[in-house]
Amino acid sequence: MSDTKVPLVELRDIRVSFGGLHAVDGVTLTLNPGEVVALVGGNGAGKSTLMHTLAGAHPADSGQILVNGEPVTIATPRDARAQGIEVIYQKLALAENIDAAGNLFLGRELRTRTGALDDSAMASATRDVLKRLNPRFKNLNTPVKSLSGGQRQSVAIARAVHFNAKILIMDEPTAALGPAETAQVRELIEQLKSEGIGIFLISHDIHDVFDLADRISVMMQGRLVATVEKSKVTKDEVLAMIIMGQRPGGAN
Amino acid sequence: MNDSQTSEQHANDSGVLNRFRAFIASTEIDTRFAGMVIALVVIWTAFHILSGGDFLTSRNLWNLSVQSASIAVMATGMVLIIVSRNIDLSVGSLLGFLGYVMAMVQTRWIPDAFGFEHWYIWIVALIVGIALGAALGAVQGSIIAYGGVPAFIVTLGGFLVWRGLIFRMGEQGQTLSPLDGTFQLIGGGPKGSLGEWRSWVLGLLGCIGAIASIYFNRKRRRKYDLAVRPLPIDIGLAVFGCVVIILGIALIAVGYESPITGAPTGVAYPVVILIAITIGMVYLSRRRRFGRYVYAIGGNPEAAELGGINTRRTVMGTFVLMGVLCAVSAAIQTARLNSAVTNLGVQNELDVISAAVIGGTSFAGGIGTISGAVLGAVIMQSLRSGMVLLRIDSPSQDIVVGVVLVSAVAIDAALRQGKRRTAGIALAVGLVVAALIIQTGRQ
Ligand SMILES: Nc1ncnc2c1ncn2[C@@H]1O[C@H](COP(=O)(O)OP(=O)(O)OP(=O)(O)O)[C@@H](O)[C@H]1O
Ligand SMILES: [Mg+2]
Numbered sequence: 001m002s003d004t005k006v007p008l009v010e011l012r013d014i015r016v017s018f019g020g021l022h023a024v025d026g027v028t029l030t031l032n033p034g035e036v037v038a039l040v041g042g043n044g045a046g047k048s049t050l051m052h053t054l055a056g057a058h059p060a061d062s063g064q065i066l067v068n069g070e071p072v073t074i075a076t077p078r079d080a081r082a083q084g085i086e087v088i089y090q091k092l093a094l095a096e097n098i099d100a101a102g103n104l105f106l107g108r109e110l111r112t113r114t115g116a117l118d119d120s121a122m123a124s125a126t127r128d129v130l131k132r133l134n135p136r137f138k139n140l141n142t143p144v145k146s147l148s149g150g151q152r153q154s155v156a157i158a159r160a161v162h163f164n165a166k167i168l169i170m171d172e173p174t175a176a177l178g179p180a181e182t183a184q185v186r187e188l189i190e191q192l193k194s195e196g197i198g199i200f201l202i203s204h205d206i207h208d209v210f211d212l213a214d215r216i217s218v219m220m221q222g223r224l225v226a227t228v229e230k231s232k233v234t235k236d237e238v239l240a241m242i243i244m245g246q247r248p249g250g251a252n
Numbered sequence: 253m254n255d256s257q258t259s260e261q262h263a264n265d266s267g268v269l270n271r272f273r274a275f276i277a278s279t280e281i282d283t284r285f286a287g288m289v290i291a292l293v294v295i296w297t298a299f300h301i302l303s304g305g306d307f308l309t310s311r312n313l314w315n316l317s318v319q320s321a322s323i324a325v326m327a328t329g330m331v332l333i334i335v336s337r338n339i340d341l342s343v344g345s346l347l348g349f350l351g352y353v354m355a356m357v358q359t360r361w362i363p364d365a366f367g368f369e370h371w372y373i374w375i376v377a378l379i380v381g382i383a384l385g386a387a388l389g390a391v392q393g394s395i396i397a398y399g400g401v402p403a404f405i406v407t408l409g410g411f412l413v414w415r416g417l418i419f420r421m422g423e424q425g426q427t428l429s430p431l432d433g434t435f436q437l438i439g440g441g442p443k444g445s446l447g448e449w450r451s452w453v454l455g456l457l458g459c460i461g462a463i464a465s466i467y468f469n470r471k472r473r474r475k476y477d478l479a480v481r482p483l484p485i486d487i488g489l490a491v492f493g494c495v496v497i498i499l500g501i502a503l504i505a506v507g508y509e510s511p512i513t514g515a516p517t518g519v520a521y522p523v524v525i526l527i528a529i530t531i532g533m534v535y536l537s538r539r540r541r542f543g544r545y546v547y548a549i550g551g552n553p554e555a556a557e558l559g560g561i562n563t564r565r566t567v568m569g570t571f572v573l574m575g576v577l578c579a580v581s582a583a584i585q586t587a588r589l590n591s592a593v594t595n596l597g598v599q600n601e602l603d604v605i606s607a608a609v610i611g612g613t614s615f616a617g618g619i620g621t622i623s624g625a626v627l628g629a630v631i632m633q634s635l636r637s638g639m640v641l642l643r644i645d646s647p648s649q650d651i652v653v654g655v656v657l658v659s660a661v662a663i664d665a666a667l668r669q670g671k672r673r674t675a676g677i678a679l680a681v682g683l684v685v686a687a688l689i690i691q692t693g694r695q
Binding site: 033039055057076077078081087091093094095096097098102103106107108111115116117119120121126127249 | 471473475476477538539540541547548551552555557559561
């Protein structure tokens with residue numbers, strides 16, 4: 001992580017307010033290729049809101065976003081996707097009445113030459129990605145409504161994998177999962193990381209954070225408390241930052 | 253001993269039941285749709301018996317097909333609107349207004365400017381109606397989608413506005429008549445049907461279409477190495493489809509001899525239009541992105557938005573489509589009456605919404621099918637025309653339709669939650685009340 005390298009993503013002085021509430025208040029963050037940056041903080045700290053600005057789900061009021069050093073405008077989810085940004089949302093963004101393939105390709109459907117939906121091609125691609133993520137996944141043709149939390153999560157993650165994300169935002173990806181599925185997601189994060197993908201990981205699980213992250217950014221009441229190298233802090237220090245906003249000695 | 257026996261028995265029973273369920277599942281038949289077909293068969297049989305054999309005749313079924321057409325056409329559009337969590341209360345008034353305008357084109361505007369009986373009059377009238385329908389649908393749709401005003405309010409306004417405009421145009425409720433001769437064919441009058449051999453051609457095309465769609469679906473899935481239905485089941489479905497088409501044409505369309513010419517009538521033009529629109533709308537809703545997006549919006553508006561779908565444009569599209577379908581139905585109704593009257597389409601919004609809902613469309617959004625709505629319209633019309641045959645007065649008819657509507661939705665809701673007993677109770681209550689009203693309403 002030398003300073004000469006251009007970061008994959010740079011968020012500069014991002015601000016978002018809802019009415020009078022400053023949900024994100026001047027946050028600056030960077031993410032490098034093949035790096036996992038954990039974003040932690042109490043409930044309502046502004047983690048999801050900050051990531052929404054990068055995902056195009058809710059544009060920032062002010063601030064700059066740079067991808068590979070170039071300033072970009074991300075106003076819609078489509079803009080984000082065009083930059084190779086994929087998101088796994090905290091509140092799973094799936095249409096319950098549509099099957100796994102329909103959800104995986106939602107907004108980016110494969111079509112035949114006549115412009116009709118190519119359901120077979122989508123089903124087959126979905127089957128192939130899901131086989132990688134969750135070998136026991138069988139219910140490809142049933143509406144997502146009848147899937148378990150873990151299976152739904154697989155669909156959301158499969159979306160990011162299939163479309164070759166370069167930048168991945170995971171908002172509490174393991175919150176709804178059992179131990180086996182959580183282990184799978186961790187494995188996947190390691191794998192994606194080794195492929196050079198940059199990952200923003202929002203998590204409340206301090207163990208997850210310490211196992212997976214390279215750097216940890218702590219937010220509190222819309223502000224960035226500090227970003228620290230994982231290797232230079234202890235869990236207790238991070239907890240103190242989350243709860244009291246206390247910076248440890250060596251943080252910038 | 254006893255205990256183990258009964259439990260064995262149980263296991264056996266559920267084994268057969270499970271195998272039956274697995275069989276049904278492997279045919280991928282929509283069980284809700286199958287249930288509605290059964291309900292329709294029951295209704296038809298009951299009326300046939302009660303009327304002393306007058307219901308299941310070629311003549312009656314042919315009339316039923318024509319009478320169902322205009323509501324069914326609009327119901328296909330209403331499904332998409334309700335699926336995307338909106339509603340359109342304006343369709344009856346919009347139909348009336350569009351019908352009135354199309355009649356004005358034929359009886360006033362073109363004759364005043366260019367004289368009577370031009371071959372192109374019907375085409376101009378139809379194009380004006382459809383274009384105006386699309387435009388007015390776009391007005392309502394854009395206020396809903398871009399203005400953020402609830403559909404209920406916007407279309408309630410439309411309900412009043414379009415009806416009011418008819419009277420403003422109609423100079424104290426004038427009836428416009430007669431309409432252009434070619435235009436009248438759209439309504440399925442004496443000459444407004446395909447005749448014998450063209451009906452058979454239509455049937456043949458239907459069979460080829462059914463077989464081709466099953467074949468190509470199979471081929472596509474094979475290509476991607478996806479599971480396909482067992483071949484005998486696919487063949488069975490194709491044969492079944494063809495038999496239904498052929499029998500329908502033979503018994504209803506060709507079987508009905510025109511009271512004027514004595515020759516076989518064939519499929520009426522409004523029914524041909526309905527078939528074409530149904531196929532088009534099924535294709536649109538299941539095989540095009542637009543349809544997928546409508547369902548996605550109904551299932552989870554937030555997910556649709558985050559998926560990068562232009563939800564506003566999609567919602568607006570459903571209302572434009574509804575306007576076009578209202579114009580088509582307006583053409584069918586005015587052509588059938590050979591006139592436009594000011595109360596054209598009154599209460600049609602209720603029939604159209606009822607047809608969609610009886611056909612399994614859910615107000616919670618995301619659920620509903622085009623074919624179900626068409627069947628819903630046929631069920632509604634069967635009830636009405638059956639009760640007419642039994643000489644039941646029109647207020648009693650309304651009561652029965654109302655009872656059926658509520659019990660149908662209650663049954664559907666109970667089945668969705670797996671409450672079979674509640675569904676059974678709803679069915680029983682609905683049947684008893686309807687039977688009581690029918691019995692006491694006979695004159
Ligand atoms: N759409 C919205 N409208 C109004 N206020 C909002 C909206 N979204 C978030 N907020 C507010 O912004 C603040 C930050 O919320 P955010 O969801 O970003 O928190 P978070 O850090 O992700 O919390 P959690 O850990 O609970 O997910 C909260 O006070 C929240 O109430
Ligand atoms: Mg959050």
